[in-house]
Amino acid sequence: MNYCGLNQTSNEINRAAEKGTHKTVNNGILEIGGVSCEKLVSACGTPLFVYDEAAIEEQLRSYKEHFRSDNFETEIIYASKSFTCIAMLQLLKKYGFGLDVVSGGELHIAAHADFPMDHVYFHGNNKTWDELELALNLGCKTIIVDNDMECRMLVDIAERMKKPVNVMIRVNPGVTAHTHKYIITGDMDSKFGVALNDENLILGMIGLLQSSRYLSFEGLHAHIGSQIFDLRAYDALIERMIKRIKKLITEHKIEIKALDLGGGFGVRYTEDDKPKSIREVCQRIIAKCEAELKANDLCLHKLMIEPGRSIAAEAGYTLYRVGFMKRTPNVSYLFVDGGMTDNIRKALYDALYECDLANKMGLKKSVKYTVAGKCCESGDILIENVMLPEAEPGDILVVYGTGAYCYSMASNYNRLNKPAVVFVKDGKARIVIKRESYTDQLRFETDKEVIV
Numbered sequence: 184m185n186y187c188g189l190n191q192t193s194n195e196i197n198r199a200a201e202k203g204t205h206k207t208v209n210n211g212i213l214e215i216g217g218v219s220c221e222k223l224v225s226a227c228g229t230p231l232f233v234y235d236e237a238a239i240e241e242q243l244r245s246y247k248e249h250f251r252s253d254n255f256e257t258e259i260i261y262a263s264k265s266f267t268c269i270a271m272l273q274l275l276k277k278y279g280f281g282l283d284v285v286s287g288g289e290l291h292i293a294a295h296a297d298f299p300m301d302h303v304y305f306h307g308n309n310k311t312w313d314e315l316e317l318a319l320n321l322g323c324k325t326i327i328v329d330n331d332m333e334c335r336m337l338v339d340i341a342e343r344m345k346k347p348v349n350v351m352i353r354v355n356p357g358v359t360a361h362t363h364k365y366i367i368t369g370d371m372d373s374k375f376g377v378a379l380n381d382e383n384l385i386l387g388m389i390g391l392l393q394s395s396r397y398l399s400f401e402g403l404h405a406h407i408g409s410q411i412f413d414l415r416a417y418d419a420l421i422e423r424m425i426k427r428i429k430k431l432i433t434e435h436k437i438e439i440k441a442l443d444l445g446g447g448f449g450v451r452y453t454e455d456d457k458p459k460s461i462r463e464v465c466q467r468i469i470a471k472c473e474a475e476l477k478a479n480d481l482c483l484h485k486l487m488i489e490p491g492r493s494i495a496a497e498a499g500y501t502l503y504r505v506g507f508m509k510r511t512p513n514v515s516y517l518f519v520d521g522g523m524t525d526n527i528r529k530a531l532y533d534a535l536y537e538c539d540l541a542n543k544m545g546l547k548k549s550v551k552y553t554v555a556g557k558c559c560e561s562g563d564i565l566i567e568n569v570m571l572p573e574a575e576p577g578d579i580l581v582v583y584g585t586g587a588y589c590y591s592m593a594s595n596y597n598r599l600n601k602p603a604v605v606f607v608k609d610g611k612a613r614i615v616i617k618r619e620s621y622t623d624q625l626r627f628e629t630d631k632e633v634i635v
């Protein structure tokens with residue numbers, strides 16, 4: 184048994200061990216969670232999403248351990264848009280996480296998994312009447328309102344339904360962060376949230392919420408971006424939010440119980456990504472909040488964060504079968520049996536990934552390939568210019584770090600079936616989402632007259 188792979192550096196091996204991942208190589212075959220990738224694809228087919236359950240649990244434990252304060256309550260709210268299914272929701276329940284949902288569909292699966300609704304937070308910039316009604320009917324505890332029209336609609340719905348609900352207001356703090364850069368902008372043109380510096384609008388919304396017998400205004404929410412490495416972005420965010428909270432409390436006598444700082448913590452997709460550990464992220468945020476609260480002579484009842492990617496991404500792998508290969512004057516293409524339908528992130532954001540041939544882990548990487556999918560789009564490329572061993576049809580290509588925003592963004596473009604998802608742990612595998620079939624895709628085909 185050769186632990187942690189022939190191609191890994193000792194730093195990577197240490198990091199893998201630290202993160203609780205169980206990625207090993209046995210006779211040149213990659214094993215995840217003690218299960219051979221060859222056996223996984225024989226049993227479950229390809230493309231296949233594989234989640235290392237122990238790695239997810241390690242992230243969950245780490246957040247629970249480090250996002251704590253003696254001065255205020257804390258809650259870690261998982262952003263279910265990054266990846267959700269009933270098995271994932273059960274893990275989140277087990278570790279006492281909250282849940283961020285953004286649609287009736289995400290609410291529905293949470294209810295189906297018996298997720299405690301007093302820990303569900305409903306986000307989104309354009310929730311419909313039906314979705315808000317569903318949230319109140321299910322007993323969802325907190326709605327994050329995104330704009331003043333939604334605020335009025337929610338007041339109306341709560342009055343009609345006579346259902347109580349907590350409300351937070353999403354603000355746009357003018358701090359924008361993406362990957363290695365963060366900027367403080369005067370730019371208030373985001374589609375999300377109300378401008379933090381638009382005091383009148385915020386006061387108007389709070390007044391409206393407070394006028395309802397059923398709504399309880401809890402506090403403010405912000406989310407400044409994704410795949411953020413520079414933690415100074417969160418320092419800037421905290422300073423701005425606490426300054427505004429101070430003003431609302433002291434000048435306008437408004438009670439602010441909770442502050443939610445959103446998610447966005449960076450992960451490692453390639454060797455160029457150097458994310459901070461969950462411990463560092465949490466300790467930095469907690470310390471900054473404690474310091475700013477103290478400096479402003481304020482108390483906060485509760486502080487929340489909403490990580491998604493940093494819990495799911497690195498625990499996930501996609502396995503494909505290699506099909507045809509083709510050489511053009513400048514490119515050696517290696518085609519796989521999935522593509523932008525199971526991973527749209529390269530096409531959407533030019534996202535970078537690393538990969539290996541999971542059945543040829545020890546072999547010399549002698550050929551530079553461009554890995555392309557099978558969809559009818561020139562942009563259906565997964566990874567460009569990657570060194571791999573000489574490939575043959577039938578090899579298994581593994582793409583690392585596909586646990587977040589891949590399955591959840593999967594589509595049926597070209598009528599491809601969505602892949603299956605398996606969780607692996609301690610040498611055992613279980614299917615948690617079945618592979619779609621062509622018959623599944625015909626479920627909604629009909630020919631019925633509409634009475635208009």
Ligand SMILES: Cc1ncc(COP(=O)(O)O)c(C=O)c1O
Pocket residue numbers: 262265283306406408409410445446447448489490491492493
């Ligand atoms: C409001 C909100 N919270 C949390 C997240 C999760 O972000 P990440 O997956 O980068 O942690 C998102 C992602 O878009 C978001 O929009």
